[in-house]
Amino acid sequence: MSLKRYLPILDWGARYDRDTATSDAVAAVIVTIMLIPQSLAYAMLAGLPPEVGLYASIAPLILYAVFGTSRALAVGPVAVVSLMTAAAVGQVAAQGTPEYWGAAIALALMSGLMLTAMGLLRLGFMANFLSHPVISGFITASGIIIAASQLKHILGVKAGGHNLAEVLASLAQTIGDANPITAVIGVSVAAFLFWARKRLKPLLIAKGLRPRLADVIAKAGPVMAVAASTLAVWGLGLHERGVAIVGAIPSGLPPLALPSLDPALWSSLAVSALLISVVGFVESVSVAQTLAAKRRQRIAPDQELIGLGAANIGAAFTGGFPVTGGFARSVVNFDAGAETPAAGAFTAVGILLAALLLTPLLHFLPVATLAATIIVAVLSLVDLGALRRTWVYSRPDFAAQLATIALTLGFGVEAGILAGVGLSIFLHLYTSSRPHVAVLGLVPGSEHFRNIRRHNVVTAPHVLMMRIDESLYFANARFLEDHVADAVAADPALRHVVLMCSAVNEIDASALESLEAIDQRLTAAGLRLHLSEVKGPVMDRLKRTDFLDHLSGDVFLTQYDAFHALAPEVADAARRAERRDTARAQAAQ
C-alpha cells in the first residue's frame, strides 16, 4: 500500500495491457513531434545549447512515469521555467560557458531535491501561497518578456537587456543592423504558426480529412516550419548571407555526469531553485488536476511533488535543466489518448531516437524559426484581460496582480513573483484586519437578528449587539478592541455588550487576550460582556482556558436567548406587537 503510494507505477503497471500500450504509443508519437522543436527552442530560451533541450526530455519523462500520478501530464522544458532558469543562471555565469551549463544542471538538481523533500514532508500547501492572480500576472509578464527577448533572433541583431525596457531599448538601437533574410524567415514562420494554430485544422477538416488526423497535422505546424526553413537555408545557402543557424549539434546519448556540488554555487542559486520549484509545481499540478477530473480520476499533489522532483533530479544527472509539466503538451497528450504515464516513457524513447539520429538534419535550422516557435507559444500565455476581470471582482487581488506584472516586467521574474506573494499575503491580512461588523436588532415577530442599518429591527437602549463577520485573530484583535471601545464610549446608556460569533471560525491567542481586555475594560466601566452562538470547536478551546470563568457576562446558545435574557421587556413587547399586528391583519381580511 505504502510502496504503491510512492511508486504509482506499481498500481497502473499491474493492469497494463496491449490496448493501453497502443493508446499510449499513439499519443507519444504526437507529443514527440510537438516536443522536438519545443525542447530545442526552450533550451535556447534558457541560454543553453539546443541539444540540452533534448537531454531534458528523456530521463525526466521516464522518471516521471515511475513516480508521477497524472495519467496525462507531459513533462519537459517549458517556457516560463526556462526563462527563470536563464535569469537565475545568468547571475552566476556567462552564457555559452561550461560554467553556465553546469549551473543550469545544479539548478535542476536543487529544484529536484527541493520538490522531492516538499513531497516527502507533505509541504505541497506551500504552493497555495501563490494566489491565482499572482500566477496569472506572472505568466503574462513572463510571456511578454520571453516574446520581447526573442525578437532579436527574428531580426538577426545582437540585442541584450535584463528587463523589458532594456530589451526594447537595445532592440531599437540595433534594429538598423537587422538581417533582412533572417527577418523574412522569422516573420513568415511566426505568421505561418499563428495561421496554423487558428485555421489549419478547420481547413483540413473542410478538405475532407478526419478531425483526428487534421488535429495531428495542425499540431505538427512547428515541425513543418522547422523542416521548410531548414531546407530553405540549406538549399539557398542563406547561412552564408548572414542567417544565424543552429549549427553542429552533437548526436548521441545524453551525457551521464555528477552535477556540481559547490556550496557557493548552491547558496547563490537557492532562492531561484525554490521559486522555480514552486512555480513549476503550481503550473503542473493545475494542468494535471484539470485533465484528471475530466476522466473522474485523482492526482495526489504530494506525490506529484515527488514525481516532478525525480524528473528534475533525472534531468540533472543527464545534462539537462529544470523541467515541469507543460500545459499545451499535456492537453495534446490527453487528447491524443494517453491513458497512463507510460505515454511519457514512450515519448522519451522518441526524443532519444531524435537525439541519436536527427541532430545532423538540424544543422541548417535557422535560429529565427525557433524564436518564432517560442513567440507563438508564449503569446498564448499572455492574458491582459485577466487584469480587467480581477479589477471587477477584487481590488486587493488586482493590486497584487498589477504589482506582479509591473515588477516582473521592470525588475525580472524573481522580484516580480516575490513581490506578488508578499503583497497578496499582506493584503489578505489587511483585509481581514478590518472585518465587517454589524450592529444587530431583532426582526419583530421572529427570532432573527439583522443589521440595524439595513433592516427595520427592535433594539434595547442598554444592550449593544454586534456580529463580527470574520475569524478573530491577531490581525483584527486590536480592531475589535477599538470597535467595542468606540461604541461603548459613544453611548453612556449601555450596560451590556453581546458579541454574536456565528461567523467566527477561530479565536486565536491574541484575540482571546483582546476579548479578556475588552471584558476587563467593560467591567471597569460598569458593563458586562456576553457571547452568543459560539461554534462548537471554538467553544471547546475556550473551555480549556479560564476565560469563561472570568467573563463578566454569559455565553448564550442563540442570539435570541441573549436578547430575551438581557432585555425581556423589549423582546416580549416585540412579540406582542407582532401578535397584535397579525390579529389586526386577520381582522382586516
Next chain:
Amino acid sequence: MSLKRYLPILDWGARYDRDTATSDAVAAVIVTIMLIPQSLAYAMLAGLPPEVGLYASIAPLILYAVFGTSRALAVGPVAVVSLMTAAAVGQVAAQGTPEYWGAAIALALMSGLMLTAMGLLRLGFMANFLSHPVISGFITASGIIIAASQLKHILGVKAGGHNLAEVLASLAQTIGDANPITAVIGVSVAAFLFWARKRLKPLLIAKGLRPRLADVIAKAGPVMAVAASTLAVWGLGLHERGVAIVGAIPSGLPPLALPSLDPALWSSLAVSALLISVVGFVESVSVAQTLAAKRRQRIAPDQELIGLGAANIGAAFTGGFPVTGGFARSVVNFDAGAETPAAGAFTAVGILLAALLLTPLLHFLPVATLAATIIVAVLSLVDLGALRRTWVYSRPDFAAQLATIALTLGFGVEAGILAGVGLSIFLHLYTSSRPHVAVLGLVPGSEHFRNIRRHNVVTAPHVLMMRIDESLYFANARFLEDHVADAVAADPALRHVVLMCSAVNEIDASALESLEAIDQRLTAAGLRLHLSEVKGPVMDRLKRTDFLDHLSGDVFLTQYDAFHALAPEVADAARRAERRDTARAQAAQ
C-alpha cells in the same frame, strides 16, 4: 474639528482649570521622582551617558502632551526600546563614541518620522501583525537579556556578549574579578527594591500611614536606593576601592542639535527604526487603551502614532534617544490622578529642574544601583507562565511564541521579533489553508443540517453536501479543489455537490477561479455544483462576475431549499417519518 483631531491639546486645553492643574501637578511630582532613576538607568542600558536619559524625558513629554490622545500615558525611555536601541546602534558605532550617541539620535529621528508617517497615512494596523504571543514572548526574552546584561554591573566585572549564551559565558569567565563592595551594593539595592515593591506599602499602611502616601513612598523606593547608595559611596570613599560610579554628569539644558542625515547611517538603521517604532507603539497603545477604558475614555490609535512620533522627533533634536509610553510609569501617573496630558508636561519641568540642579549630586551614584533598578524593573516583564497558557490554548501561537523567545535569546532582539512575526503569519495562513469541512445531513423533522460524523442525520446517495468553516482565499483554494475532487472520485453515485457557505465571509479571486475549476471538472464528470446560504456581501461580488451564469447548478437561499430541490423524496420522507414519530409519541402519552 480636523485641527482638534491632529492637536488634541485644543480639545482638553480649552476646558483646563485650576482643579485639573492641581491633580496633574501632584501626579507629575510622583512620576518625576520615579522617572529620574529610570531615565538614568535606561540611558545606561542603551549604552549612552546617563544625562541622555534626562534629555529624553523633557522635550518628548511636552510634545506628547500637545499631540497625544491618552490622558495618562507617561512617555520616556523604557527598558525594551532601550535594549533595541543598544542592539541597533551597536552595529554601526562603538559604545562611548560621539558616533554612537549620534546614531542613537538619528534612530530617534527616524523612528519619530516613521511613527508620524504611519499616523498620517493611518497605518496603525501594521502593529496588528505583532500577535500577542509574539509580543509577550519578545518582552519576556528581552527582560531576561536585559537582566543578564546588568549582572556585570552588579558584580563590577567587564563582561560582554551579544546574546544570552555569550553574556552568561563572559560572566562566568570574569566572575573571579568581581568587586566585593560593588556586589554588596548591587545585591543589597536589588533586595531592597524587591522588598519595597512587595512589602513596603502594606507595612507603611500597617504603621498608620494613609494608603495614598504609603503608595507614593513605596514608589519612591528607587530614589531612596539612589540617595542611600550615593551617600554611602561618598561618605566611605568606596569609589576609591573599585566601586564604579556614574561620575561627572554635565548639568544644563538639553543640547539643541540637528540629527545626522547621513544616508548610509539611515539605511543601515532603517529596519531597526521600523521595529522600534512598531514595538514601542504596540506597548504604548495597549497601556493607553487600558487606562482610557477605566474612565470610559477613548484614545485614537492613529493620532497616538503622531503623538509618539512627535515625542521621538523631539528627543532627536534635544540629544535624546528613542522613547515610548512606559507601562509602570503610566499606571503610576493614572493612579496618582493625572487627568490630562498636561501632567506629562509638568513631569518634563521636573526632569528639566533635575537636569539643571541635581546632576552634581549624582556624581557618586554607583552604577550597580542603576543596574539593580533595571533588573528589578525588567524581571516583572518576564512571564514564562505565558508559554504554558499559550500551549494549552493554541499550538500555532505557542510555536510562534517559543520561536520568538528562543531566537531573541539566541540571536538578538531583531532576529527574534522578525521570526515571530513571520512565523505567526505563516502559521495563520497554514491553519486557514486546511479549514474544517463538514459533510452534512438533514436532522430529521427539522430544517437544520449537521455533520454526518457527529449526528444522526438523513442524506441522499446522489447529493454531497459540504460546509466549509472558513473564508475561501488563495491559501485554501487548492485545498477545496482537492477536497471536492477526492470526495467525488470516491463515490461514483454522486450527481450533485452542494457547498454550504454560511461560514464563508469572503471569496477572493483565487477561490473564485477554484470554484470555476471545480464546477468545470464536475460538469465534465457529469455532476452539478450548487451553492447555498451565500452571504449578502459575497453574493454581491459574485454577481459582478459571470460565475453565476456559467455555474452548472443553482444558488439556494437555504441548505434545506437545496436538499429539498435535489432530493425531494428523501426530504419528504424525513418529514413524514418525523410526523409519524411525533404521532406515535403523542399516542403513547
